[in-house]
Amino acid sequence: MGDFQMFKSKSLQSLFLIALGSLIYAIAINYFLIPTKLGEGGVTGLTTIAYYTLKIPPYLTNFILNGFLLLVGYRFLDRRTIIRSIWAVIWLSIFLKIPVFYTYHTTETIIPTLAGGVLTGVAMGLILNAGGSIAGSTILGRIFNKYFGMQIGSATLFFDLAVAIPSVLIIGFQNMLLTVLELYLSAQLTNVFLSRFGSKKSINIISNQTNLIAQKLSAELHQGITLIKASGYYSQTERPIIYLICSSKQLAEIIPLIREIDPQALIVVDNIRSVRAEELYRLL
Incomplete structure (x- = not known):
């Protein structure tokens, strides 16, 4: 319904x-x-x-x-x-x-x-x-x-x-x-x-508090959060990267949440265009 x-x-x-x-x-x-x-x-x-x-x-x-x-x-x-x-x-x-x-x-x-x-x-x-x-x-x-x-x-x-x-x-x-x-x-x-149409922000987050940040973002945004397996070449330590797509409005809410958990987190934000496959013609 x-x-x-x-x-x-x-x-x-x-x-x-x-x-x-x-x-x-x-x-x-x-x-x-x-x-x-x-x-x-x-x-x-x-x-x-x-x-x-x-x-x-x-x-x-x-x-x-x-x-x-x-x-x-x-x-x-x-x-x-x-x-x-x-x-x-x-x-x-x-x-x-x-x-x-x-x-x-x-x-x-x-x-x-x-x-x-x-x-x-x-x-x-x-x-x-x-x-x-x-x-x-x-x-x-x-x-x-x-x-x-x-x-x-x-x-x-x-x-x-x-x-x-x-x-x-x-x-x-x-x-x-x-x-x-x-x-x-x-x-x-x-x-x-x-x-x-479908203009979004993609966010990559590298932090020592990966699990806490992912849990918090998932709970607040009510959407899936992707963890990408990665390792630092210099430190030789494994540290997953948090990847998600959000709107500009959501981005304004996400940054303070991350800062609250880990002020030292590295955040990379990119502008992207994304739509579902059935609406791909909008981007052509």
């Missing part, structure tokens, strides 16, 4: 993060990209072009085109990803349909370019980290990540540029260059955001 409740809680959290990411993405489009007549990549780029040329509402184009791509993705991606992607597309269409309350105008077009890139990068990081996508080029990016090992952000950027560069005929050369800059910034932030 406890495992089911935990699974349900994590699922609800993921759905909330996907909806939040969709909101941020819609804000970037409605408040920064469209008012400045900037383009975008993938399906979103096609929605902006349809809006600039035919005045078709972005939410409508987004819903129809992404619905088609989700059918393509259904054949290559797992069911959970598709369901959460449908959830993201629905919310993105809803948020895109909400009227704009304030239209942002500036002659410094680099400002909305950077703002759009940051917001879309953060939004994509939230959505992808929660196991979803906004379909479009991210569906293709996930397929390339799964079968060719390409980073999701980089693969998505490739497909985005295939739409953004030809948009020069609609938005002009300068705005096309700004669109490419926005897409690059968004892709880099997406990669950084995903690489931070």
Whole structure:
């Protein structure tokens, strides 16, 4: 029962993060990209072009085109990803349909370019980290990540540029260059955001009080502690090394515990990226 409740809680959290990411993405489009007549990549780029040329509402184009791509993705991606992607597309269409309350105008077009890139990068990081996508080029990016090992952000950027560069005929050369800059910034932030998932600290502890420290850490952290057999070359004495992985928050609790037992203990801390095998794609 406890495992089911935990699974349900994590699922609800993921759905909330996907909806939040969709909101941020819609804000970037409605408040920064469209008012400045900037383009975008993938399906979103096609929605902006349809809006600039035919005045078709972005939410409508987004819903129809992404619905088609989700059918393509259904054949290559797992069911959970598709369901959460449908959830993201629905919310993105809803948020895109909400009227704009304030239209942002500036002659410094680099400002909305950077703002759009940051917001879309953060939004994509939230959505992808929660196991979803906004379909479009991210569906293709996930397929390339799964079968060719390409980073999701980089693969998505490739497909985005295939739409953004030809948009020069609609938005002009300068705005096309700004669109490419926005897409690059968004892709880099997406990669950084995903690489931070599972970011942990690894700790190696060498002490004369190995057993006491291991017992204390195991009791406090409620997790396994690994003892690595080792011996000192100079002293020729065997002294196991305590090895564990923890979060940055846990590290702040661990150091005082070790100092309390053995102030002379040698502690080596490294930054690592780790996830369970089933979530390995997040690090690629």
